[in-house]
Amino acid sequence: MSEQNPILSSSLQSIEAYQQAIAQSSEAVVQWLKQPEMYQGKSVAELRERIRLDFNPQGLGNQAAIERAVEYFLKDSLSVHHPQCVAHLHCPSLVVSQAAEVLINATNQSMDSWDQSPSATLIEMKLIEWLRNLVGYGAGDAGVFTSGGTQSNLMGLMLARDAFFARQGHSVQQDGLVGNLRKMKVFCSEHAHFSVQKNMALLGLGYQSVTLVKTDRFARMDVGDLAQKLEQAKANGEQVMAIVATAGTTDAGAIDPLRDIARLAAENNIWVHVDAAWGGALLLSEQYRDYLDGIELVDSITLDFHKQFFQTISCGAFLLKEARHYELMRYQAAYLNSEFDEEQGVPNLVSKSLQTTRRFDALKLWMGLEALGQKQYATIIDHGVSLAQDVAHYIHEQPALELVMQPQLASVLFRYRPAEWPPEKNADVALLNQKTGDALLESGRANVGVTEHGGVTCLKLTLLNPTVTLEDIKILLALVEKTARQVLNP
């Protein structure tokens, strides 16, 4: 039975309990890190059976709770740092990000108001100023840390929607949506992230409001098609409230032509939001920063640090070019961001966020930049992009592997395809690749993505991990081939 005071506080007994709990947990992490397997390979049914919810009404105490978490959670977690764990935009994390989590968690500051997070509020604001500078925005602090790309995209689309209505003298915030809503459109490429659709549904305009623009052979938005669709929209009496450009599509890593899109949008007085959840990492790159040419021209930007900035989940940001647009979501709560406080210049970040209570995730990026410096950050980001190019070259030389698209960021799309199979067997090839991906995860040896690109079911390597080498990937590809052969001849 647990009899200890469970609260973290200044008492000696609490401090001792804290130290013990943290030491026990970090020791468990060390043992887990030493495990050679990527995953224990348990099936859904096995894990469902194993994980028992049987809380003891008397409580077990910290030590036993940690032991049980090791059994139920840690042992069967996926090793995201493993060289063969390359399915998703799911990064291994920086050691310093772990240290930041200790500080964030123990202090439990909340970013909504100054009186809940004084130093944290200023650190976040200074980091936003720094990020704006990196992007090429004017001086200022319009922007905020978010839970990730989905929320940042929601903020961009919401402010675009409300700015659109405001231009017509209407406040969505006060009066809700009015007019012929079926005529309101958002344009994005056919490879944009699905959160555009989900967010438009949330914003009351539905999936029907999303018009997909064609892409070129590198999965980048086709600006000719965009121009044509804008003309068509005008002819149909439709109104385009935003264009969402993507800097780093989830699978292909494609970066839309930001400058051209911004130019077209400016000619038509349309808000541009850039979803740079993945490609935003190139802001720190030494070799590839120019891929983001034109990003400084757009109205709002999504950045995600729990992707190729190697921060623990969650950690994202939203940047807004013109601070005045924050007025569109202004809400003053007497207990958090009163007028009195504002007049005194007290920064209460709740005014800039969709969230109220909010974690101090900014500290992770701050400490990452402090610890690594921009130079090392650039090196580990560029590593993934360069490695993807080398892997593509290698795949090209393998008779049974087929490159589905030339890499642009750190992902490689390819498939296993027996050289002798004729084109009529494409459906079988798709199934074979799906089954190969599934079998790899089930074996616990590798996590390779399975996705679809241009109607082709393929495998995906997302090469974020800066410790992974071409040799590691050659081993992985040999395993992919072997597994595919086993799927064919069980």
Ligand SMILES: Cc1ncc(COP(=O)(O)O)c(C=O)c1O
């Ligand atoms: C391009 C892009 N945008 C947005 C998101 C959503 O980001 P999050 O998962 O942080 O909400 C993702 C996720 O992979 C993404 O790839």
